């Protein structure tokens with residue numbers, strides 16, 4: 001697992017949804033109820049940028065066709081049969097970090 005600093009701790013102002021970079025990867029960072037979650041930016045339905053969406057009842061809503069995904073697990077709402085990738089987040093003294101598996105972690 002490789003950790004990337006994506007935001008300064010001083011920039012955490014809840015609630016928020018923003019797109020950040022972890023290395024070369026786009027990440028949708030969601031801050032709600034004092035917790036921060038990291039998800040993929042590409043909606044699995046038809047590829048919209050889900051970081052342009054909004055949160056409601058613990059779900060991230062895609063702005064294109066309003067599919068919704070649990071912000072903690074990435075699981076799609078009943079009937080969708082899909083999910084969005086989630087990533088671990090750590091709030092450290094100097095910033096918000098997102099962990100990405102490196103290709104050598106897969107073996």
Ligand code: FES
Nearest residue numbers: 043045046062065
């Ligand atoms: S592209 Fe996200 S719901 Fe269709």
